Amino acid sequence: MKIGIFFGGPSREREISFAGGRTVYDNLDKSLFEAVPVFVDSLGNFILLDWHFIYKGTIRDFYPPVSALPRTELPVQMYLESLGELSLEEQDRIIAEVGRRVLPHELPQLIDFAFLALHGPGGEDGAIQGLFEWYGIPYSGSGILPSAFGIDKIAQKKLLTALNRPTPAFRQITAEEWDAADHAATLEYLVRELGLPLVFKAPRQGSSIGISILREADLAKFETAVERSLFRKTVTKQEWLGLSEQKRIMWLQQLVDIREGIGLPVVLNEEPELIYQPEQLLNILNERLQTTESVRLTSVEGETQVLVESFVHGREFSCIVVEDPTGKPLALPPTEIVKGEEMFDYRSKYLPGLARKITPIDLPEAEIQRIREACEEMFNTFGFQVYARLDGFIGRDGNLFLNDPNTTSGMLPASFFFHQAAEIGLNPSQFLTYLIRTSLAARRRGGLRPVKLASLLAQLDAAVAARASEERTRIKVAVIMGGYSSERHISVESGRNIYEKLSSSVKYEPVPVFLTGNSQEFRLYVLPINVMLKDNADDIREKVEHMEAGHGLHPVLARIRQEAQEITNTYAGQPTAQPRRVSFEELAGMVDEVFIALHGRPGEDGALQRELEKLGLPYNGSGVASSSVTINKFETNRRLREAGLRVAEHRMANRLEWDADAEGFYRSLETQFPYPFIAKPADDGCSSAVKKIKNRAELEAFTKLIFREQEDLMIADAQTLHLGFKEEFPQKDAFLVETLIERDGAAHFLEVTGGLLTHWGENGELQIEVFEASEALATGEVLSLEEKFLAGEGQNITPARYATEATERQRISDEVKQELRRVAEVLNIQGYARIDAFVRVRQNGAVEVLIIEVNSLPGMTPATCIFHQTALAGYTPYDFIDQILEFGKARQEKAGVQQ
Template structure:
């Protein structure tokens, strides 16, 4: 089956999408599927990408091409609007249109995030052209993109009472901001959580921690994706500092992104913005408001919740019933879980399950499953929340296309039921076809597609393939290499990788799948000596039938021996440590 891997798109999360696209491209089961990378640019064009570009660090490394990025700035293609009418270079790939999708792939794996990508827009396009796609359908996607609607519907689903307010853009621009600040404090107290309602990856999230009007204004401007530039502030910068400032505007992880709008003027490029500000501040000392062309029209304000923060995935059994995965506790090393802390190493630690009682973890799972069902979500979602000191579960932010790097939370949680990344992706594809069949569109074609895939999975599961050992030492560097090797061998499907940790010359551990998904080797070392948490045992038992279909028989215990060969027989070894086998 040919799998079109869609990534990029016009949203601020396109680089996270690129990382997810790489994961799918590299970890797709090559015995079952053929990956076809499809890059979606900011103009909404679909480009069947030359696979070599999948190994670049950033989208801007290949699109627009370095030749097209002039004046020393790194920009996305929307900063060069004339290129919307220029043919895509064959060096990059082939432009394809939706009516020709079926000539190139049989299924669309969606690794895109944010508006147009998670709100039902791309899903609706694919349904129109009868292309089955991954993840929730139209209803679940539409709910999953709107944080204001989510809060209201979650409250209806599970009865939670979570303080919130909505501030409209015209109310913010024309109203009495000081009076608004007092109203918000009176209703929500301080701290105040401020969110852009249609963004993900913790983009457009700010916390007003102090009773500070200035902090409040900054937070709301940030989440409206606008900024105020004063003449004195600008004129104090030298040319180099102005260029660095304008480049930050173009960087979607720290700036509002181009094009920016001031009044009725649209500015597309950092060089154009600098020239405009230089000229304007020569004639006037008035503060200029810069707004993203894709600014939010309202901002969500929530009462700050103290407690243990968690994120919990929910998937489905074949019959559509829910299977809630073990929740992951997010332990912050930094104050705000924003874009940088979410994706930069060392900013957070993760623990599965939440460090609380079995009853509380079960309560979290119950609420996640309830909300998943009542919000009309299917296939997969990741829902965040808090466990308060009083034991109350408060949920928010259902994410219908969870992040898909190899160490993303959804993969860590699926590993706890025995599925590696390759098997998890196979689940996403198969269950998505199953759910598209339920819509009653192109039913018999989809049934045939599903049956063909099931036949291949059953044949693969019954085949006898050799085992290959991965021997590594207890360092973060070797553990990272072992995880990478483990993923590569699983995707190739020619052998069964068996990870073995060397602790010392006479102590070796054969590791089960869940222990290949920790962030640091110290987490791994703590877990090889511990009994498996009761919630993990309980969840694995509920998932047993699903896991057996995708992974066969799975063992969750750690095996120990004095030599690698004493633990398990393998055909040959990948030796990452100094010792030969």
């Protein structure tokens, strides 16, 4: 069956939609379905996307293509709508660089079914559902009416109130009322009617976009909150003139961000002319705010109303409800979102480790059942179909509030969507199959082409039954993830991605294994799917420890699994189990080879590799000796410098030296390294504690934090370094100090990250394939964790833009690749790796490559740029992983022959 996956779209949630579409594309069962990726751009064009663009980190990494972007020196990312009014011919030229335009009437010939990974207006509001109804194409999720209702928060509130269902008290403000109102009087009225805190929402947005919480009756903060929900921004002359040039650019970056800011294009005051491009907006603001006291910017894709709710003091939860095979709603186990006082915002929703997700919510069984029944009732009341995500609160007084139902849930690998389905034993691939089948049945019940859909249902049921009865012998691969370093959450993301790529293949059977413990003792646990899909490494460790303490299955989970038995018997194939601790010897008896998805220590330091070699288990990546060097950034740089490669000046800063004479320690560093310089751990990655140190206060704060005794951060020092919420900062006995690598008068200067893959030649020699490097664009002082791994954050241009002219660009690229190959040869890297570097191109064309660090087990999360690079070389992510595993197996065979 040809499954058209629709993702992207015009809404502010397009990046999460893009990442979710990729998850669906990767996890569709290859023996049942053929995936057809249909990217929807921000103008609503349907594009049959070339497969390798699916693995870009963000939409902006490929669309609009670099060739269509206006020349600008500003480090600000642009979407298609910033190119202005485009003719159809201009749009077609842009589309042709990434795929081909598909007109709606062509869809019935291209696809049998539409899987909707679109979010927000244009995806969840009934519009595209109506289009598919018109062309007779079955689609996933709810139909036209429930979709239209599911996106409108104000309509939902009115219905719940009319039905006497509990919902937080609310008021609405239209843009017209706001423009005419006395803002102070409005604030006074809302506080009197709803109390404090107040919650402000954009009524037709998801992913916590346009949401604010006002905790005090502060007029300026109140006006900012309303503007945020209307997607407006007022900037004053005093504010603007007080910003440096660099701060103005940072202000602009935030403003044009479609999730945190208001996006482009905008109108200035009430003027008719649209402002499309960041540079154009910056120039206008610089000019106008010399003489005008303030200007107001309004997004052309703003909202016309604001929903204001009373704040609920209580516990927040989210519950996925699916239709069972008879069409009745079945609530999966509700998940509690534990986040302290912070709002469950975009970062907390999509970056692992920032919020805790506890499934099921920690309440008495009767209370959990009450939540489930309320969610099933709302599912029926709103007429939802197939599945929905319902959010709510349990107040301190025990009152239950449901609000903000979503007819399309986020579909990242560890989202509520897959996380809760795993609790009944369905992995992502199996859950998607069930949803496609349920959607076909729902469309048929609704009268859409009943004869055709009866035939499709019969074919799918037969294929699922045949697949279940197949005896397949697949290569068993232990995917080891987790660890105990600051990189543990990203390691789990990498491991899950490897698991999902392998599990939907016909060659491999992955076995998820979680590693915890410490450097003296590694503890290995084989994980069932529901534990592997917990939100992050800490949640998985907690679940494993809970099991070891003798706690059995939660009674609510036992009950739900019983209710879902008809689903799981057909689609899961095997019952869920508890985590099980295994020794290395037991693991060797269970699997044929190992994929190490760990980052930092342990994993990249050779310790785990040594254990696997004792048992003759093939593994990915470099061997023991090479790994023990590349984990140490100081030793890596020393060896590269000795080999004649360029690296930054560096030294280790040791705790003993600081303990003996702190002032002498600081002066010594300041003498050798003029401010600003870089300080970072010598053996951690993922941007953990990498800081640009600009003065003595920051140096002291960094030193105190990294040499601290207690686990918690010291608040004053964390503030000095501007650490983000829950930012990881490891404890070490030494750290690395490096000179800051700068442009140094070069004509062109950029940061790149380059991947490589090794092969065995016909005569057994090691061959190194170096990929086209990606250009990494950092919005802050260093490339952040979010920019590396969070869907929709950061920007990686692949291949890197070394020059505008194609021949010159390739000449420089070849020189860069030659230097990266030398790094791999010097360090004896095997399997695959990622090398980070800065590139300077001089006026005379000379190329200088300055190596920053080497990752022998680079991040393998879905959005990481190594997959962009391998795609250019013709490898799908699965092909790349397969090559890595095959190399490790061949290396083990060679070692056995030599012995």
